[in-house]
Amino acid sequence: MITQAPDAQTDEMMALMAFDEHRRSGLPLPDAIRATVAEFPRQAVSIADYAMQAGVLGSDESSRTSNPVAVKTPLIALVDKIAQSKLQQQSSDTITSIISRAESVLGSSATLAQTLEVGQSLLLKLDRRMIQFGTIPAAFLQALAERLQLSRAAIDDYLQMPPRLALSADYKSRKRPVATTQTFDQAMAASLATGEIEAGIRPWQATPDE
Amino acid sequence: MESGAIKPRGYTLEPEAASQLSTFEDASPADVAEMLFGRAAAQSNTRICEEVLVTLLRRNAAAGDEKLAWRIAAEITQRVKGRIARTLTLWRLDQPESIAEDVIDEILTATYEALFDLSERERFWEIRFWVAFDRRLIKIARAKRTLLDTSQSQLPQEDELSHTQPAGASSVFGAPSLQNPVDAVLAGEALALLSPNERTAFLLKHVAGMPEHSEKQNGPVTIAQVLNVSPRTIRNYLARAEKTLAEWRNPSSAEYSISR
Numbered sequence: 001m002i003t004q005a006p007d008a009q010t011d012e013m014m015a016l017m018a019f020d021e022h023r024r025s026g027l028p029l030p031d032a033i034r035a036t037v038a039e040f041p042r043q044a045v046s047i048a049d050y051a052m053q054a055g056v057l058g059s060d061e062s063s064r065t066s067n068p069v070a071v072k073t074p075l076i077a078l079v080d081k082i083a084q085s086k087l088q089q090q091s092s093d094t095i096t097s098i099i100s101r102a103e104s105v106l107g108s109s110a111t112l113a114q115t116l117e118v119g120q121s122l123l124l125k126l127d128r129r130m131i132q133f134g135t136i137p138a139a140f141l142q143a144l145a146e147r148l149q150l151s152r153a154a155i156d157d158y159l160q161m162p163p164r165l166a167l168s169a170d171y172k173s174r175k176r177p178v179a180t181t182q183t184f185d186q187a188m189a190a191s192l193a194t195g196e197i198e199a200g201i202r203p204w205q206a207t208p209d210e
Numbered sequence: 211m212e213s214g215a216i217k218p219r220g221y222t223l224e225p226e227a228a229s230q231l232s233t234f235e236d237a238s239p240a241d242v243a244e245m246l247f248g249r250a251a252a253q254s255n256t257r258i259c260e261e262v263l264v265t266l267l268r269r270n271a272a273a274g275d276e277k278l279a280w281r282i283a284a285e286i287t288q289r290v291k292g293r294i295a296r297t298l299t300l301w302r303l304d305q306p307e308s309i310a311e312d313v314i315d316e317i318l319t320a321t322y323e324a325l326f327d328l329s330e331r332e333r334f335w336e337i338r339f340w341v342a343f344d345r346r347l348i349k350i351a352r353a354k355r356t357l358l359d360t361s362q363s364q365l366p367q368e369d370e371l372s373h374t375q376p377a378g379a380s381s382v383f384g385a386p387s388l389q390n391p392v393d394a395v396l397a398g399e400a401l402a403l404l405s406p407n408e409r410t411a412f413l414l415k416h417v418a419g420m421p422e423h424s425e426k427q428n429g430p431v432t433i434a435q436v437l438n439v440s441p442r443t444i445r446n447y448l449a450r451a452e453k454t455l456a457e458w459r460n461p462s463s464a465e466y467s468i469s470r
Contacts, residue, residue, distance in 0.1 A: 013334050013345060017221055020341045033418035037436055044436040048410040049348045050341075051417070052401050053300070075304050079291040082314045086322070087284050096326055100274030164329070 015040035016050050029055060095158050098127040101148050112147055116140070119191025125182070129163040135183040221337045227259040234266060239275045242266055246282065260289060260339035264325060268336065272328050283325060290321070290343060301351040301402050303358075313354050320346050352406060359405075400458040404451050407437060411447040412455075422448070 015036055022032035033051050037044050095101045102112035102123070113120045125131050126144075136159065145155040163181055182190075223231065234242060245251060246258065246266070263286050271279040294317055298304040303313050324332050324346065335342045401409050414420045414433045423434040423441035434441050 010331065010334070013342065016341050016345050017334065017338050020338060030418045033413065034420060034431075037414060037418065037420070038431045041431065041436045044414065045406045045410045046345070046348070048413045049352060049406070050344060051413060052409070053297070053344055053348055075295040075298060075310065076291055078307065078310060079294050079314050082311065083284075083287045083291065083318055086315075086318050087280060087287065096271045096276060096279070096328070097274060100272065101276075102274075104274035 011040060012043050012046050015043035015047055019047055019050060019054075023054070095148070095150060095154060098123060098144075098148070098158070101150070105149055106147065115147055116143060118188065119194070119196030121194070121196060122187045122191050125187050126159065129159055129161055130181050131159075131184050131187050132181050133159050135185065137184065140184070221334075223261060223337055224259070227261040230256075230259055230262045231265060234262070239270055239273070239278050242270065243278055243281070246285065260286065261336055263289075264339055265336045267325055268328055271326055279326070283322060286321075286325070287318070293343070294318075294347065297347045297351055301355045303351060303354055309354070309358070313350060316350050316354075317347060320350060355402065356406070400455050403454050403458060407439075408447045408451040408454070410437065411444055412451040415448060 018039060019032055019036040022035055023029070027035065029051065033047060036047050040047065098112075099109045102109040106112050106115075109120060109123055113123050116123075122131070133156075141155055141159075142152055145152045148155070222228075234245065237245060246263075251258075263282050267279045267282040267286070270276075270282070294314060295304070297317075298310055298313060304310050321343065324335060324342070332342075401412070404412065411433055414436065415422065420436075421430060421432050422444045423432045424430060434444050437444065437447075
Protein backbone atom coordinates (compact mmCIF):
# COMPACT_ATOMS: atom_id res chain seq x y z
CA MET A 1 0.00 0.00 0.00
CA ILE A 2 1.42 3.36 -0.99
CA THR A 3 0.14 6.82 -0.29
CA GLN A 4 1.39 10.09 -1.72
CA ALA A 5 1.45 13.38 0.09
CA PRO A 6 -1.32 15.36 -1.62
CA ASP A 7 -0.01 18.88 -0.99
CA ALA A 8 2.32 21.09 1.03
CA GLN A 9 0.07 20.94 4.09
CA THR A 10 1.36 17.48 4.82
CA ASP A 11 4.93 18.74 5.12
CA GLU A 12 4.95 18.34 8.88
CA MET A 13 3.73 14.77 8.70
CA MET A 14 6.21 14.00 5.93
CA ALA A 15 9.02 15.47 8.01
CA LEU A 16 8.11 13.35 11.04
CA MET A 17 7.77 10.25 8.91
CA ALA A 18 11.17 10.98 7.37
CA PHE A 19 12.66 11.29 10.87
CA ASP A 20 11.00 8.02 11.82
CA GLU A 21 12.39 6.35 8.70
CA HIS A 22 15.90 7.57 9.54
CA ARG A 23 15.63 6.17 13.05
CA ARG A 24 14.22 2.87 11.81
CA SER A 25 17.14 2.55 9.40
CA GLY A 26 19.46 2.74 12.40
CA LEU A 27 20.66 6.32 12.05
CA PRO A 28 21.75 7.69 15.45
CA LEU A 29 19.52 10.38 16.97
CA PRO A 30 21.84 13.35 16.17
CA ASP A 31 22.25 12.28 12.55
CA ALA A 32 18.53 11.65 12.16
CA ILE A 33 17.70 15.12 13.49
CA ARG A 34 20.32 16.79 11.26
CA ALA A 35 19.24 14.93 8.14
CA THR A 36 15.54 15.62 8.69
CA VAL A 37 15.98 19.28 9.59
CA ALA A 38 18.18 19.79 6.51
CA GLU A 39 15.42 18.32 4.39
CA PHE A 40 12.52 20.05 6.13
CA PRO A 41 13.93 23.24 7.69
CA ARG A 42 10.49 24.79 8.20
CA GLN A 43 9.47 21.87 10.38
CA ALA A 44 12.45 22.21 12.77
CA VAL A 45 10.30 22.93 15.84
CA SER A 46 8.06 19.94 15.18
CA ILE A 47 11.04 17.69 14.49
CA ALA A 48 12.72 18.81 17.73
CA ASP A 49 9.60 18.13 19.79
CA TYR A 50 9.04 14.82 18.08
CA ALA A 51 12.66 13.83 18.69
CA MET A 52 12.29 14.75 22.35
CA GLN A 53 9.09 12.73 22.71
CA ALA A 54 10.54 9.76 20.81
CA GLY A 55 13.77 9.99 22.81
CA VAL A 56 11.93 9.91 26.12
CA LEU A 57 8.92 7.72 25.40
CA GLY A 58 10.32 5.49 22.66
CA SER A 59 8.89 5.23 19.19
CA ASP A 60 5.86 3.22 20.21
CA GLU A 61 3.92 1.99 23.20
CA SER A 62 5.73 -1.37 23.19
CA SER A 63 8.63 0.43 24.87
CA ARG A 64 6.38 0.84 27.91
CA THR A 65 8.26 -1.56 30.16
CA SER A 66 11.56 0.27 29.85
CA ASN A 67 9.90 3.67 29.85
CA PRO A 68 11.65 6.12 32.12
CA VAL A 69 8.63 8.41 32.50
CA ALA A 70 6.75 6.95 35.40
CA VAL A 71 3.02 7.55 35.27
CA LYS A 72 0.67 7.31 38.19
CA THR A 73 -2.14 4.79 37.81
CA PRO A 74 -4.87 7.41 38.57
CA LEU A 75 -3.80 9.33 35.46
CA ILE A 76 -4.22 6.27 33.25
CA ALA A 77 -7.56 5.64 34.98
CA LEU A 78 -8.59 9.20 34.15
CA VAL A 79 -7.72 8.68 30.46
CA ASP A 80 -9.69 5.46 30.55
CA LYS A 81 -12.72 7.10 32.15
CA ILE A 82 -12.88 9.94 29.63
CA ALA A 83 -12.29 7.56 26.72
CA GLN A 84 -15.08 5.23 27.87
CA SER A 85 -17.49 8.11 28.14
CA LYS A 86 -16.61 9.38 24.66
CA LEU A 87 -16.74 5.93 23.11
CA GLN A 88 -20.11 5.17 24.64
CA GLN A 89 -21.49 8.47 23.40
CA GLN A 90 -20.12 7.95 19.90
CA SER A 91 -20.77 4.30 19.28
CA SER A 92 -24.42 4.46 20.24
CA ASP A 93 -25.52 7.21 17.94
CA THR A 94 -23.23 8.59 15.28
CA ILE A 95 -22.89 8.22 11.56
CA THR A 96 -20.02 8.74 9.19
CA SER A 97 -22.12 8.71 6.01
CA ILE A 98 -25.85 8.91 5.28
CA ILE A 99 -25.49 6.77 2.17
CA SER A 100 -23.52 4.08 4.02
CA ARG A 101 -26.00 4.13 6.88
CA ALA A 102 -28.91 3.77 4.43
CA GLU A 103 -27.18 0.83 2.77
CA SER A 104 -26.59 -0.76 6.14
CA VAL A 105 -30.12 -0.21 7.55
CA LEU A 106 -32.32 -0.26 4.43
CA GLY A 107 -30.23 -2.21 1.96
CA SER A 108 -29.69 0.67 -0.44
CA SER A 109 -29.72 4.43 -0.69
CA ALA A 110 -32.36 4.12 -3.44
CA THR A 111 -34.78 2.69 -0.88
CA LEU A 112 -34.19 5.65 1.40
CA ALA A 113 -34.72 8.09 -1.49
CA GLN A 114 -37.91 6.31 -2.41
CA THR A 115 -39.39 6.27 1.09
CA LEU A 116 -38.54 9.93 1.63
CA GLU A 117 -39.78 10.84 -1.87
CA VAL A 118 -36.66 12.72 -2.79
CA GLY A 119 -34.12 12.26 -5.56
CA GLN A 120 -30.94 10.28 -4.98
CA SER A 121 -28.93 13.33 -5.96
CA LEU A 122 -30.42 15.16 -2.97
CA LEU A 123 -29.35 12.32 -0.71
CA LEU A 124 -25.86 12.48 -2.16
CA LYS A 125 -25.75 16.22 -1.46
CA LEU A 126 -26.91 15.58 2.09
CA ASP A 127 -24.27 12.90 2.46
CA ARG A 128 -21.60 15.43 1.53
CA ARG A 129 -23.33 18.13 3.59
CA MET A 130 -23.69 20.34 0.55
CA ILE A 131 -27.19 21.45 1.54
CA GLN A 132 -27.37 24.37 3.96
CA PHE A 133 -28.58 22.92 7.24
CA GLY A 134 -30.83 25.82 8.15
CA THR A 135 -32.91 25.38 5.00
CA ILE A 136 -33.80 21.73 5.61
CA PRO A 137 -37.39 21.28 6.85
CA ALA A 138 -37.64 19.92 10.38
CA ALA A 139 -40.14 17.25 9.30
CA PHE A 140 -37.66 15.99 6.73
CA LEU A 141 -34.88 15.76 9.32
CA GLN A 142 -37.17 13.82 11.63
CA ALA A 143 -38.22 11.43 8.88
CA LEU A 144 -34.60 10.91 7.84
CA ALA A 145 -33.60 10.12 11.43
CA GLU A 146 -36.44 7.60 11.75
CA ARG A 147 -35.64 5.83 8.49
CA LEU A 148 -31.97 5.57 9.46
CA GLN A 149 -32.84 4.49 13.02
CA LEU A 150 -30.90 7.34 14.56
CA SER A 151 -31.72 10.16 16.91
CA ARG A 152 -32.59 13.53 15.47
CA ALA A 153 -29.52 14.94 17.27
CA ALA A 154 -27.20 12.53 15.46
CA ILE A 155 -28.62 13.62 12.10
CA ASP A 156 -28.36 17.29 13.06
CA ASP A 157 -24.76 16.86 14.24
CA TYR A 158 -23.75 15.13 11.01
CA LEU A 159 -25.41 17.66 8.71
CA GLN A 160 -23.95 20.63 10.56
CA MET A 161 -20.36 19.55 10.00
CA PRO A 162 -18.48 21.27 7.16
CA PRO A 163 -19.21 20.11 3.61
CA ARG A 164 -16.85 17.54 2.19
CA LEU A 165 -15.78 16.67 -1.31
CA ALA A 166 -16.03 13.27 -2.97
CA LEU A 167 -13.60 10.93 -1.23
CA SER A 168 -12.24 9.16 -4.27
CA ALA A 169 -12.15 11.97 -6.84
CA ASP A 170 -8.80 12.48 -8.54
CA TYR A 171 -8.27 16.22 -8.23
CA LYS A 172 -5.67 17.47 -10.69
CA SER A 173 -5.65 21.16 -9.82
CA ARG A 174 -2.95 22.51 -7.53
CA LYS A 175 -5.64 24.70 -5.93
CA ARG A 176 -7.62 23.06 -3.16
CA PRO A 177 -11.17 22.46 -4.47
CA VAL A 178 -14.01 24.06 -2.54
CA ALA A 179 -17.37 22.42 -1.90
CA THR A 180 -20.28 24.67 -2.81
CA THR A 181 -23.58 24.42 -1.00
CA GLN A 182 -27.19 25.04 -1.94
CA THR A 183 -30.53 25.27 -0.17
CA PHE A 184 -32.84 22.34 0.32
CA ASP A 185 -35.36 23.85 -2.12
CA GLN A 186 -32.67 24.26 -4.78
CA ALA A 187 -31.70 20.62 -4.37
CA MET A 188 -35.36 19.56 -4.63
CA ALA A 189 -35.78 21.72 -7.73
CA ALA A 190 -32.71 20.11 -9.28
CA SER A 191 -34.17 16.66 -8.64
CA LEU A 192 -37.44 17.74 -10.25
CA ALA A 193 -35.69 19.30 -13.25
CA THR A 194 -33.75 16.12 -13.97
CA GLY A 195 -36.86 13.99 -13.65
CA GLU A 196 -35.51 12.09 -10.67
CA ILE A 197 -38.80 12.65 -8.87
CA GLU A 198 -42.26 13.26 -10.24
CA ALA A 199 -43.55 16.81 -10.37
CA GLY A 200 -46.50 16.07 -8.09
CA ILE A 201 -44.34 14.92 -5.19
CA ARG A 202 -43.05 17.75 -3.03
CA PRO A 203 -43.87 16.91 0.55
CA TRP A 204 -40.88 18.69 2.10
CA GLN A 205 -41.71 22.33 1.74
CA ALA A 206 -42.36 22.97 5.38
CA THR A 207 -40.72 25.86 7.20
CA PRO A 208 -37.15 25.16 8.23
CA ASP A 209 -36.74 24.64 11.96
CA GLU A 210 -33.93 27.14 12.36
CA MET B 211 10.86 26.15 0.66
CA GLU B 212 10.76 22.42 1.18
CA SER B 213 7.37 21.81 -0.39
CA GLY B 214 8.69 22.95 -3.74
CA ALA B 215 12.07 21.28 -3.47
CA ILE B 216 11.07 17.92 -2.10
CA LYS B 217 9.28 15.50 -4.35
CA PRO B 218 6.29 13.82 -2.75
CA ARG B 219 7.47 10.45 -1.57
CA GLY B 220 5.59 7.23 -1.23
CA TYR B 221 5.42 5.49 2.09
CA THR B 222 4.74 1.83 2.36
CA LEU B 223 3.25 -0.22 5.12
CA GLU B 224 5.72 -2.15 7.26
CA PRO B 225 6.01 -5.79 6.06
CA GLU B 226 4.49 -7.19 9.26
CA ALA B 227 1.47 -4.89 9.02
CA ALA B 228 1.08 -5.64 5.30
CA SER B 229 1.19 -9.35 6.01
CA GLN B 230 -1.39 -9.06 8.80
CA LEU B 231 -3.65 -6.93 6.64
CA SER B 232 -3.62 -9.48 3.83
CA THR B 233 -5.28 -12.00 6.16
CA PHE B 234 -8.27 -9.65 6.44
CA GLU B 235 -8.55 -9.09 2.67
CA ASP B 236 -11.73 -11.07 1.97
CA ALA B 237 -13.11 -11.06 5.48
CA SER B 238 -16.69 -9.95 6.10
CA PRO B 239 -17.37 -7.55 9.00
CA ALA B 240 -18.43 -10.54 11.12
CA ASP B 241 -15.17 -12.31 10.26
CA VAL B 242 -13.18 -9.18 11.09
CA ALA B 243 -14.90 -8.91 14.46
CA GLU B 244 -14.18 -12.58 15.16
CA MET B 245 -10.56 -12.29 14.03
CA LEU B 246 -10.00 -9.22 16.20
CA PHE B 247 -12.11 -9.89 19.25
CA GLY B 248 -13.10 -13.58 19.13
CA ARG B 249 -11.83 -16.43 21.23
CA ALA B 250 -9.06 -17.31 18.78
CA ALA B 251 -7.79 -13.74 18.88
CA ALA B 252 -7.74 -13.76 22.67
CA GLN B 253 -5.67 -16.95 22.69
CA SER B 254 -3.30 -15.83 19.95
CA ASN B 255 0.10 -14.38 20.73
CA THR B 256 0.02 -12.20 17.63
CA ARG B 257 -0.43 -8.53 18.36
CA ILE B 258 -2.34 -6.89 15.54
CA CYS B 259 -0.45 -3.78 14.38
CA GLU B 260 -2.09 -0.44 15.05
CA GLU B 261 -1.87 0.39 11.33
CA VAL B 262 -3.97 -2.69 10.57
CA LEU B 263 -6.55 -1.69 13.20
CA VAL B 264 -6.82 1.80 11.71
CA THR B 265 -7.23 0.43 8.20
CA LEU B 266 -9.96 -1.95 9.31
CA LEU B 267 -11.68 0.80 11.30
CA ARG B 268 -11.76 3.08 8.27
CA ARG B 269 -12.88 0.35 5.90
CA ASN B 270 -15.78 -0.54 8.14
CA ALA B 271 -16.70 3.09 8.76
CA ALA B 272 -16.73 3.67 4.98
CA ALA B 273 -18.94 0.62 4.56
CA GLY B 274 -21.37 1.95 7.17
CA ASP B 275 -20.55 -0.50 9.95
CA GLU B 276 -20.06 2.11 12.65
CA LYS B 277 -20.55 -0.38 15.43
CA LEU B 278 -17.52 -2.43 14.42
CA ALA B 279 -15.55 0.73 13.59
CA TRP B 280 -16.11 2.09 17.10
CA ARG B 281 -15.27 -1.27 18.63
CA ILE B 282 -11.92 -1.07 16.86
CA ALA B 283 -11.58 2.53 18.05
CA ALA B 284 -12.01 1.25 21.61
CA GLU B 285 -9.21 -1.26 21.05
CA ILE B 286 -6.94 1.48 19.69
CA THR B 287 -7.80 3.61 22.73
CA GLN B 288 -6.54 0.83 25.00
CA ARG B 289 -3.26 0.88 23.09
CA VAL B 290 -2.75 4.64 23.42
CA LYS B 291 -3.95 5.43 26.92
CA GLY B 292 -0.57 4.83 28.53
CA ARG B 293 1.13 7.03 25.99
CA ILE B 294 -1.38 9.83 26.56
CA ALA B 295 -0.73 9.64 30.30
CA ARG B 296 3.05 9.69 29.77
CA THR B 297 2.80 12.64 27.43
CA LEU B 298 0.78 14.55 30.01
CA THR B 299 3.46 13.84 32.59
CA LEU B 300 6.25 14.78 30.18
CA TRP B 301 4.67 18.15 29.39
CA ARG B 302 3.64 18.76 33.03
CA LEU B 303 -0.04 18.70 32.14
CA ASP B 304 -1.11 16.00 34.59
CA GLN B 305 -2.01 18.38 37.40
CA PRO B 306 -4.43 19.84 38.34
CA GLU B 307 -6.93 17.23 37.24
CA SER B 308 -9.13 19.78 35.45
CA ILE B 309 -6.27 20.59 33.06
CA ALA B 310 -5.47 16.93 32.55
CA GLU B 311 -9.15 16.27 31.77
CA ASP B 312 -9.25 19.07 29.19
CA VAL B 313 -6.14 17.84 27.45
CA ILE B 314 -7.22 14.19 27.45
CA ASP B 315 -10.60 15.19 26.04
CA GLU B 316 -8.94 17.24 23.32
CA ILE B 317 -6.49 14.47 22.41
CA LEU B 318 -9.18 11.80 22.21
CA THR B 319 -11.50 14.01 20.18
CA ALA B 320 -8.72 14.85 17.73
CA THR B 321 -7.75 11.19 17.48
CA TYR B 322 -11.27 9.96 16.79
CA GLU B 323 -11.86 12.74 14.29
CA ALA B 324 -8.72 11.79 12.41
CA LEU B 325 -9.47 8.07 12.50
CA PHE B 326 -12.98 8.61 11.15
CA ASP B 327 -11.92 11.24 8.61
CA LEU B 328 -11.85 9.03 5.55
CA SER B 329 -10.17 11.58 3.31
CA GLU B 330 -6.74 11.04 1.80
CA ARG B 331 -5.00 13.51 4.08
CA GLU B 332 -5.47 11.24 7.10
CA ARG B 333 -4.20 8.12 5.32
CA PHE B 334 -0.89 8.49 7.16
CA TRP B 335 -2.58 6.95 10.19
CA GLU B 336 -2.84 3.71 8.20
CA ILE B 337 0.85 3.77 7.29
CA ARG B 338 2.64 5.02 10.42
CA PHE B 339 0.17 5.11 13.28
CA TRP B 340 2.54 6.17 16.05
CA VAL B 341 4.06 9.01 14.05
CA ALA B 342 0.62 10.39 13.23
CA PHE B 343 -0.58 9.92 16.80
CA ASP B 344 2.51 11.47 18.40
CA ARG B 345 2.23 14.42 16.06
CA ARG B 346 -1.30 15.12 17.34
CA LEU B 347 -0.28 14.53 20.94
CA ILE B 348 2.69 16.88 20.73
CA LYS B 349 0.74 19.58 18.94
CA ILE B 350 -1.98 19.62 21.59
CA ALA B 351 0.45 19.30 24.53
CA ARG B 352 2.74 22.05 23.22
CA ALA B 353 -0.16 24.44 22.62
CA LYS B 354 -1.60 23.82 26.08
CA ARG B 355 1.79 24.10 27.80
CA THR B 356 2.52 27.36 25.98
CA LEU B 357 -0.90 28.73 26.90
CA LEU B 358 -0.44 27.83 30.56
CA ASP B 359 3.10 29.23 30.69
CA THR B 360 1.89 32.46 29.18
CA SER B 361 -1.12 32.86 31.42
CA GLN B 362 0.45 31.80 34.70
CA SER B 363 2.05 34.36 36.92
CA GLN B 364 5.83 34.76 36.93
CA LEU B 365 6.14 33.14 40.33
CA PRO B 366 5.20 29.48 40.34
CA GLN B 367 2.83 27.95 42.84
CA GLU B 368 4.18 25.63 45.49
CA ASP B 369 2.80 22.49 43.84
CA GLU B 370 4.21 23.50 40.45
CA LEU B 371 7.72 23.64 41.82
CA SER B 372 7.49 20.13 43.18
CA HIS B 373 6.07 19.05 39.84
CA THR B 374 8.89 20.25 37.62
CA GLN B 375 11.33 17.83 39.19
CA PRO B 376 9.46 14.52 39.12
CA ALA B 377 10.14 12.16 41.94
CA GLY B 378 12.89 9.79 40.98
CA ALA B 379 13.87 11.70 37.86
CA SER B 380 17.47 12.06 38.82
CA SER B 381 17.78 8.39 39.64
CA VAL B 382 16.32 7.52 36.26
CA PHE B 383 18.38 9.89 34.19
CA GLY B 384 21.39 10.27 36.41
CA ALA B 385 22.29 13.91 36.70
CA PRO B 386 21.59 15.35 33.26
CA SER B 387 24.47 17.53 32.32
CA LEU B 388 24.92 20.19 29.69
CA GLN B 389 28.32 18.63 29.08
CA ASN B 390 26.49 15.48 28.06
CA PRO B 391 23.69 16.75 25.84
CA VAL B 392 22.37 13.32 24.94
CA ASP B 393 21.64 12.74 28.61
CA ALA B 394 20.12 16.16 28.72
CA VAL B 395 17.82 15.53 25.79
CA LEU B 396 16.64 12.33 27.40
CA ALA B 397 15.60 14.43 30.35
CA GLY B 398 12.46 15.34 28.52
CA GLU B 399 10.88 16.86 31.58
CA ALA B 400 13.58 19.49 31.54
CA LEU B 401 13.30 20.22 27.83
CA ALA B 402 9.56 20.62 28.19
CA LEU B 403 10.32 23.61 30.42
CA LEU B 404 11.76 25.51 27.46
CA SER B 405 9.86 27.54 24.89
CA PRO B 406 9.52 25.85 21.47
CA ASN B 407 12.27 27.99 19.92
CA GLU B 408 14.64 27.56 22.87
CA ARG B 409 14.06 23.82 22.83
CA THR B 410 14.63 23.57 19.08
CA ALA B 411 17.80 25.67 19.18
CA PHE B 412 19.16 23.69 22.12
CA LEU B 413 18.45 20.35 20.53
CA LEU B 414 19.85 21.32 17.13
CA LYS B 415 23.05 22.62 18.70
CA HIS B 416 23.75 20.16 21.49
CA VAL B 417 22.22 16.99 20.13
CA ALA B 418 22.36 17.37 16.35
CA GLY B 419 25.59 19.38 16.44
CA MET B 420 24.43 21.99 13.94
CA PRO B 421 26.30 25.30 13.75
CA GLU B 422 24.55 28.40 15.12
CA HIS B 423 25.35 30.30 11.93
CA SER B 424 27.83 30.33 9.10
CA GLU B 425 29.39 33.02 6.94
CA LYS B 426 29.88 30.60 4.07
CA GLN B 427 27.48 30.79 1.13
CA ASN B 428 27.21 27.05 0.59
CA GLY B 429 28.04 26.00 4.12
CA PRO B 430 26.07 23.55 6.24
CA VAL B 431 22.48 24.25 7.25
CA THR B 432 22.58 26.44 10.35
CA ILE B 433 20.23 26.93 13.28
CA ALA B 434 19.76 30.60 12.37
CA GLN B 435 18.67 29.61 8.87
CA VAL B 436 16.30 26.95 10.12
CA LEU B 437 14.59 29.21 12.66
CA ASN B 438 14.87 32.20 10.33
CA VAL B 439 16.28 34.54 12.99
CA SER B 440 19.57 36.36 13.54
CA PRO B 441 22.64 34.66 15.06
CA ARG B 442 22.22 36.95 18.07
CA THR B 443 18.68 35.68 18.66
CA ILE B 444 19.99 32.12 18.51
CA ARG B 445 22.59 32.98 21.13
CA ASN B 446 19.80 34.38 23.33
CA TYR B 447 17.68 31.26 22.88
CA LEU B 448 20.62 29.06 23.83
CA ALA B 449 21.59 31.19 26.82
CA ARG B 450 18.04 31.10 28.19
CA ALA B 451 17.75 27.37 27.54
CA GLU B 452 21.01 26.61 29.29
CA LYS B 453 20.06 28.77 32.24
CA THR B 454 16.70 27.01 32.63
CA LEU B 455 18.30 23.59 32.34
CA ALA B 456 21.01 24.48 34.83
CA GLU B 457 18.33 25.58 37.27
CA TRP B 458 16.43 22.38 36.65
CA ARG B 459 19.54 20.42 37.62
CA ASN B 460 19.71 22.36 40.83
CA PRO B 461 16.12 23.06 41.91
CA SER B 462 17.21 24.43 45.27
CA SER B 463 18.65 27.40 43.41
CA ALA B 464 16.76 30.57 44.30
CA GLU B 465 17.15 31.72 40.70
CA TYR B 466 14.73 29.05 39.58
CA SER B 467 11.68 30.47 41.22
CA ILE B 468 12.56 33.95 40.03
CA SER B 469 13.10 33.00 36.41
CA ARG B 470 9.98 30.87 36.07
